[in-house]
Amino acid sequence: MHSTRKRLIRLTMELVLLVTVLLVLLGPVLSLVLWSIAETWYWPHALPQQIGLQYWHQALGIHVSLAIGAVSILPALLLSISIALVTVLISMAITIPAGYALSKYRVPLGGLVLFLFLMPNAFPQMPVFVNLLRIYTRIGLAGTVPGVVIVHMLVGIVFGVWITSATFKSIPPGLQDAARSVGATKLITFWRITLPLAAPGLLASAVFVFIKSLEEFTGTFFVGLPFVTTLPMMLYSASGYNMQFASVIALVMLVPSVLFMVLVQKLLRAEYVGGMG
Amino acid sequence: MADLRLENVVKQYGRVKAINGLNLEVPDGKLVTILGPSGCGKTTTLRCLSGFLVPEYGRIFVGGKDVTEIPPERRGIGMVFQNYALWPHMTVYKNLAFGLQLRKIHKAAIKSKVEQVLATVRLSGYEDRYPRELSGGQQQRVALARALVLEPEILLLDEPLSNLDAILREQMRFELAQLQKRFGITTIYVTHDQTEAMVISDTVVLMNEGRSMQQGSPADIYRNPANKFVAGFMGMTNFLEAQIVEALNGFAKVRTTDGLELVVEQSVIPDQSDVCIMIRPEHIAFLNETNDPRENEEHNICDARVTRATYLGGTVDYELTIGEHRIRTLGDTQPRYQVNQEVRVRLDSEQMRLVCN
Numbered sequence: 072m073h074s075t076r077k078r079l080i081r082l083t084m085e086l087v088l089l090v091t092v093l094l095v096l097l098g099p100v101l102s103l104v105l106w107s108i109a110e111t112w113y114w115p116h117a118l119p120q121q122i123g124l125q126y127w128h129q130a131l132g133i134h135v136s137l138a139i140g141a142v143s144i145l146p147a148l149l150l151s152i153s154i155a156l157v158t159v160l161i162s163m164a165i166t167i168p169a170g171y172a173l174s175k176y177r178v179p180l181g182g183l184v185l186f187l188f189l190m191p192n193a194f195p196q197m198p199v200f201v202n203l204l205r206i207y208t209r210i211g212l213a214g215t216v217p218g219v220v221i222v223h224m225l226v227g228i229v230f231g232v233w234i235t236s237a238t239f240k241s242i243p244p245g246l247q248d249a250a251r252s253v254g255a256t257k258l259i260t261f262w263r264i265t266l267p268l269a270a271p272g273l274l275a276s277a278v279f280v281f282i283k284s285l286e287e288f289t290g291t292f293f294v295g296l297p298f299v300t301t302l303p304m305m306l307y308s309a310s311g312y313n314m315q316f317a318s319v320i321a322l323v324m325l326v327p328s329v330l331f332m333v334l335v336q337k338l339l340r341a342e343y344v345g346g347m348g
Numbered sequence: 349m350a351d352l353r354l355e356n357v358v359k360q361y362g363r364v365k366a367i368n369g370l371n372l373e374v375p376d377g378k379l380v381t382i383l384g385p386s387g388c389g390k391t392t393t394l395r396c397l398s399g400f401l402v403p404e405y406g407r408i409f410v411g412g413k414d415v416t417e418i419p420p421e422r423r424g425i426g427m428v429f430q431n432y433a434l435w436p437h438m439t440v441y442k443n444l445a446f447g448l449q450l451r452k453i454h455k456a457a458i459k460s461k462v463e464q465v466l467a468t469v470r471l472s473g474y475e476d477r478y479p480r481e482l483s484g485g486q487q488q489r490v491a492l493a494r495a496l497v498l499e500p501e502i503l504l505l506d507e508p509l510s511n512l513d514a515i516l517r518e519q520m521r522f523e524l525a526q527l528q529k530r531f532g533i534t535t536i537y538v539t540h541d542q543t544e545a546m547v548i549s550d551t552v553v554l555m556n557e558g559r560s561m562q563q564g565s566p567a568d569i570y571r572n573p574a575n576k577f578v579a580g581f582m583g584m585t586n587f588l589e590a591q592i593v594e595a596l597n598g599f600a601k602v603r604t605t606d607g608l609e610l611v612v613e614q615s616v617i618p619d620q621s622d623v624c625i626m627i628r629p630e631h632i633a634f635l636n637e638t639n640d641p642r643e644n645e646e647h648n649i650c651d652a653r654v655t656r657a658t659y660l661g662g663t664v665d666y667e668l669t670i671g672e673h674r675i676r677t678l679g680d681t682q683p684r685y686q687v688n689q690e691v692r693v694r695l696d697s698e699q700m701r702l703v704c705n
Contacts, residue, residue: 245433251420252398252427253447253498263446267437 170235222290238272350411357406368558384555426495606671
């Protein structure tokens with residue numbers, strides 16, 4: 072009797088917790104979904120009076136009409152993903168060697184280097200970017216894609232370097248020594264031992280930089296507009312006047328992040344998590 | 349196979365000399381243990397041997413060839429690491445095959461070599477396991493197999509048993525010693541455990557503060573320690589501060605600081621008057637009930653009082669007070685003597701040694 076009651080209480084509490092968590096996590100997304108399909112929704116109704124995929128069709132470029140104030144977001148989406156991928160590639164090309172060097176060798180002023188990477192994030196972003204815009208205008212990078220990529224790198228690279236150097240540091244040096252002792256040169260040791268073991272951390276940092284770039288707003292706003300319109304720029308301009316269109320963009324923005332995460336998790340599980348101690 | 353020789357090796361970090369003029373010779377096929385407390389320079393010595401460190405002075409020869417500045421990957425020296433250092437992203441098979449693949453050996457040959465070595469360390473059938481799926485003892489054997497599969501001329505073992513539990517450690521000692529004899533690989537074994545060193549070594553090198561204190565067979569080092577440090581490190585020992593009163597041929601009459609007169613038989617008497625008498629617990633005999641024929645000898649018999657008796661199962665660990673000295677000794681299973689009991693003991697004059705600091 073007593074234990075049944077206890078179990079009942081526990082079950083209730085678990086249910087309450089589950090519902091709360093779901094509401095907190097999925098509530099906003101649910102609201103976005105609702106807004107994105109609401110074709111008519113007047114106050115004080117709790118639910119839309121008319122639903123349909125009109126805004127989705129417009130946003131995805133299936134129909135083109137000027138009546139509902141929505142345009143195709145495909146060019147902006149493509150641009151955002153391209154910028155994010157390029158940012159990831161360049162960032163990793165910098166962060167892997169930098170993180171490795173910082174973890175492995177006693178780099179003179181290594182702490183200072185890490186701190187410098189942190190600097191763009193240590194100041195309020197607005198004044199930094201306003202200044203950057205002035206510099207960009209002088210050297211012709213304002214309103215260009217390379218200019219935006221550089222801004223995204225400034226934002227993301229600090230986390231990249233910190234995560235990569237921590238990852239390399241976490242690999243016991245004995246594993247590399249063991250490889251040398253069986254005949255592997257330093258280079259082979261790096262490729263066959265260090266890099267595979269660091270892969271989970273490196274991928275995590277790549278995901279981080281990717282998502283940071285995809286959602287980057289402030290920097291792009293200052294140095295990119297009006298010529299470089301990424302998805303967040305579009306969301307910003309839509310959110311002022313068109314809730315449905317904004318919801319569609321917001322949901323679309325979730326997709327690459329989720330896909331990227333799923334992909335990385337798959338990679339991690341198959342290749343490395345199985346082998347990790 | 350090859351012999352190994354270190355000549356006057358010095359390795360320093362900044363102004364600290366981690367190794368300070370080490371000479372060492374390991375004959376072909378022998379097992380030499382480098383024994384010493386932490387910080388004595390044994391790990392540094394091992395890293396110089398394996399090529400991860402290059403000494404400032406001195407030379408290292410393998411089979412007569414100077415290898416002092418050859419990097420680790422070209423030394424052909426097998427190594428077993430303290431925490432095994434198995435690659436966690438590779439199966440047992442891949443761990444063993446890695447070194448062979450780098451040598452561009454044919455796939456079929458790799459397979460047969462790996463299988464053969466795995467059988468030797470009794471791990472056949474474990475090829476597809478990941479290191480984390482193995483017990484500590486199994487990981488240890490994989491680490492050993494990984495070094496052996498390359499058929500190295502020299503094998504270095506860095507405290508290979510220190511991460512195992514006591515029972516497994518004892519078992520692995522004998523197994524390691526057997527394998528080493530079977531393969532006949534010249535082996536350097538680094539440990540801080542003197543029992544381990546006693547069990548497996550042909551020769552023990554006792555190091556302290558970057559220097560070799562003594563080199564010799566386990567029995568020789570145990571019985572004839574070169575100095576107080578060696579005596580204290582090789583098993584439980586009592587020390588009595590004393591002065592040499594009279595030195596004869598093979599004998600010495602000494603007087604301890606509290607006035608006890610003892611006779612020590614020793615072929616070479618130290619050439620200084622202030623010495624330390626070393627006597628091991630097993631060389632102190634109780635005289636109360638035994639009819640020892642030498643009981644009537646007048647020297648080295650003294651009165652003592654039991655100040656502590658600890659029952660250890662197989663033996664009883666006694667602490668005796670003799671004059672001002674406290675001395676540890678061992679009695680047989682029966683807890684025969686009580687605390688505060690007055691006893692008579694004889695210190696074995698043949699087994700006592702005079703050592704210098």
